[in-house]
Amino acid sequence: MRIENSFIPANGVGETTERELWAQGSTDWDCFETSLVGPKTADNIESFIETARRRLDAGDAAYFDEVFPSSERWRLYENFRDEACFFDIETTGLNQEYNKVTTVSYHHAGETTTLVRGDDLTADAVQAAVDDASLLVSFNGLRFDQPFLETSFGIDVDCPHLDLMYPCKTLDLSGGLKTIEREIGLERDRPDISGQDAVRLWKEHEAGVDGALETLISYNREDAVNLKTLAETVTDRLHDRVFERARQRSVD
Secondary structure, X not given: OOHHHOOOOOOOOOHHHHHHHHHOOOOOHHHOOHHHOOHHHHHHHXXXXXXXXXXXXXXXXXXXHHHOOHHHHHHHHHHHHHHEEEEEEEEOOOOOOOOOEEEEEEEEOOEXXXXXXXXXXXXXXXXXXXXXXXXXXXXXXXXXXXXXXXXXXXXXXXXXXXXXXXXXXXXOOOOOHHHHHHHOOOOOOOOOOOHHHHHHHHHHHHOOOOOHHHHHHHHHHHHHHHHHHHHHHXXXXXXXXXXXXXXXXXXX
């Protein structure tokens, strides 16, 4: 589902009105029919479309992040997927005030980069990775990864952020990332490693255990890369549930 299919950011348009528009054949901005709603709502929708076209042409993901309800943020993905940055962090614990970030992996434009504490994991490097993206994609990143990075490095992450944990819940995909991956049929090279193992691996690395850091990096990178497949799966399923189901009413 693309942003151009959406009317819900317009004043006076809720979920019911939007789905009725789709069902009556107004499935995108180009085919919006003003007679399907009241005059005031029609004016609001046309005003939104006019502004939204300009912002979309300018690649302004932040605008759509602001005007869409948070529960509908997943709709940004199709338009900004090529500029999306999938990211995941590993830490020494859960408390951002005194635990440390050990690795950060980014999957962007088909390339995966991992920053490592004590090497290239710096505030400037983290900020640069965020600034290069139009859309951040994570799992539980709004509550954990993003604030951890901001606290640890004193940076400001103001990029639109699609946290896949929430659309997963909408689809009744619950549990942690690994559980959901198994449920959608996504396999891992290292299926037995957990977040607790990541803490252990860092401690082993600090103690000089051969291979510990390499295993940790591999695990962290796989987290980031798999987020792309999860995003594709989740947005496709939501497209079918939200848009295609309503559109099919117009066909029927």
